[in-house]
């Protein structure tokens with residue numbers, strides 16, 4: 001019997017199965033897989049049967065139960081926003097950071113603080129170049145500020161982590177939920193010094209979906225000469241998608257953008273980046289602030305340092321906001337579990353999540 005190569009498994013079970021979220025976890029390691037025009041392209045054949053490309057992929061054999069045990073010492077939570085020790089809303093006290101940032105600039109501030117306090121030696125972030133998001137390794141607060149704002153295109157950010165080998169130090173990583181799971185899998189297997197092992201600090205972004213490369217056509221039609229700075233989905237009932245360039249802000253109907261959502265996002269169960277040290281999202285209806293979910297001791301230390309230094313200010317999150325976030329998060333889980341049970345060979349197992357249907361029902365509070 002021949003054993004399938006890791007690249008073959010990645011191709012069959014992830015790339016050709018429409019599960020790839022283009023997070024970059026398989027890229028930057030070997031010359032045969034490259035992010036290209038919004039997907040991962042197989043450049044040449046690889047014969048390894050224990051390759052990191054498949055092992056690191058967040059959409060392949062991710063044992064949620066084990067991941068949760070390893071991080072939180074408890075069973076994968078029935079709590080729709082994951083394991084949380086503190087909830088706040090926060091924003092940067094620096095108006096220049098807030099102006100450039102997506103919402104309150106909490107992420108930019110936390111990463112800057114991680115670097116200046118010595119908690120991290122460098123950070124892996126995402127920056128927009130010619131409208132496209134790319135992963136970058138940075139080490140100064142000024143460079144961190146250059147990554148402020150969200151690009152809603154799926155980004156192969158983890159390739160930048162993989163590319164950095166040697167003198168890794170400890171890393172601060174910012175990413176969407178799939179990227180965060182990819183980061184944890186890389187850290188779990190990594191013997192290299194890319195900074196994912198030891199004491200990384202992982203800041204997760206709330207994410208309902210990301211866009212595929214085809215969105216660039218709409219972008220170029222809408223702002224032909226504009227240099228993209230950030231994109232946003234304002235809260236309902238707006239039903240619009242905002243495109244901010246260096247010179248103007250243009251809104252297009254959300255329905256025009258939806259066809260460009262990555263297929264893979266329909267099978268993603270995680271809205272709040274549950275495997276982060278600290279997760280950051282919008283504070284719907286409270287303009288210019290972020291919702292912050294502190295999950296680990298390390299996340300708590302990072303936030304407390306920024307508050308003590310006067311870099312961030314914080315308030316209580318209104319109960320109704322938290323309830324709404326839990327509902328949105330629970331709905332995303334339910335949609336993904338449903339889709340996975342329909343698409344897999346065995347409806348009692350939820351595909352790449354290695355979660356049984358019984359466990360999924362428990363997580364959804366249905367049993």
Ligand SMILES: Cc1cc2nc3c(=O)[nH]c(=O)nc-3n(C[C@H](O)[C@H](O)[C@H](O)COP(=O)(O)OP(=O)(O)OC[C@H]3O[C@@H](n4cnc5c(N)ncnc54)[C@H](O)[C@@H]3O)c2cc1C
Pocket residue numbers: 100101102103104105106107108109124125126127133147148149150151152153154155157174175176179205206207208209210211280281282283290
């Ligand atoms: C694909 C995507 C989907 C999102 N969906 C939601 C959502 O459903 N609900 C919600 O509340 N918020 C969503 N957000 C926005 C997210 O909540 C904000 O990024 C977060 O609140 C941080 O705000 P801030 O003001 O602290 O950001 P900033 O201080 O401006 O920092 C933003 C950080 O985002 C990183 N970044 C930018 N683009 C990407 C990307 N494509 N992939 C990975 N990292 C990136 C940068 O490295 C930067 O450090 C989404 C963001 C992205 C990128």
